[in-house]
Amino acid sequence: MVRRxxxxxxxxxxxxxxxxxxxxxxxxxxxxxxxxxxxxxxRGRARPFAExxxxxxxxxxxxxxxLLVAQRDRYSAPMGDREPSLRLTDVTTTLDTxxxxxxxxxxxxxxxxxxxxxxxxxxxxxxxxxxxxxMARREDVDTFAxxxxxxxxxxxxxxxxxxxxxxxxxxxxxVAIEISTVEWQVDSDGMECVGPGPxxxxxxxxxxxxxxxxxxxxxxxxxxxLRDRPDRYGPLIDHMGAHGFDPDLxxxxxSARSLPVERRRMIRDRLARALxx
Numbered sequence: 001m002v003r004r005x006x007x008x009x010x011x012x013x014x015x016x017x018x019x020x021x022x023x024x025x026x027x028x029x030x031x032x033x034x035x036x037x038x039x040x041x042x043r044g045r046a047r048p049f050a051e052x053x054x055x056x057x058x059x060x061x062x063x064x065x066x067l068l069v070a071q072r073d074r075y076s077a078p079m080g081d082r083e084p085s086l087r088l089t090d091v092t093t094t095l096d097t098x099x100x101x102x103x104x105x106x107x108x109x110x111x112x113x114x115x116x117x118x119x120x121x122x123x124x125x126x127x128x129x130x131x132x133x134x135m136a137r138r139e140d141v142d143t144f145a146x147x148x149x150x151x152x153x154x155x156x157x158x159x160x161x162x163x164x165x166x167x168x169x170x171x172x173x174x175v176a177i178e179i180s181t182v183e184w185q186v187d188s189d190g191m192e193c194v195g196p197g198p199x200x201x202x203x204x205x206x207x208x209x210x211x212x213x214x215x216x217x218x219x220x221x222x223x224x225x226l227r228d229r230p231d232r233y234g235p236l237i238d239h240m241g242a243h244g245f246d247p248d249l250x251x252x253x254x255s256a257r258s259l260p261v262e263r264r265r266m267i268r269d270r271l272a273r274a275l276x277x
Contacts, residue, residue, distance in 0.1 A: 098170075166183070
């Protein structure tokens with residue numbers, strides 16, 4: 001049997017038949033470059049694997065560094081081998097432990113919790129694999145990492161040039177927590193993890209003894225629709241339709257992500273159907 005060769009895909013949209021293996025990302029002047037290859041699994045079978053390479057100035061990440069680098073294996077793993085989804089108690093307990101360690105170190109840092117764990121903290125029932133914490137400065141990542149030095153370190157604090165992020169990853173009671181900067185210069189406030197968006201648009205939730213700022217759902221929804229993950233954006237739309245949302249902020253987020261017209265129409269239609277009678 002001849003093994004199928006996966007071609008390089010340069011600067012174009014990911015085609016529907018490729019979306020199982022590749023996650024399309026936007027930049028200002030083009031599309032990300034995907035390199036497809038085959039890698040063996042623990043069962044001895046080859047599985048296509050998409051990797052982002054050759055990022056240059058002006059590229060915008062879709063997610064914190066965990067999705068670009070440290071978490072990419074999750075997308076190439078067989079369904080049965082993926083990490084189980086976190087529960088709300090897993091997220092709150094882990095954040096409480098991490099922030100208590102940070103407080104004990106005498107640090108008072110500016111941060112935001114983003115990603116699917118931020119949606120989970122706001123009451124959305126959706127899959128979440130880890131906790132993403134966005135920091136304003138590299139020295140803040142170092143300070144947080146030092147405070148977590150008694151916990152297992154999965155990725156020491158270091159600069160990731162392919163993502164333009166300063167990134168660290170730790171494990172607390174079996175839950176991965178990723179701490180990073182995202183150093184992309186953008187003007188829009190509609191992006192979830194870059195620019196002024198996460199610092200301006202957030203809500204505060206309680207995690208144990210801490211009040212935690214988490215990025216608003218409108219920004220997360222645009223990210224999940226762009227990534228074409230219905231198991232994430234479906235619960236987000238249902239929750240926002242039932243509990244309310246900021247239509248102006250959602251419009252800003254969809255424009256910042258350059259969502260196609262049909263995707264925007266889908267969001268509006270589903271939100272209208274989810275509104276309480």
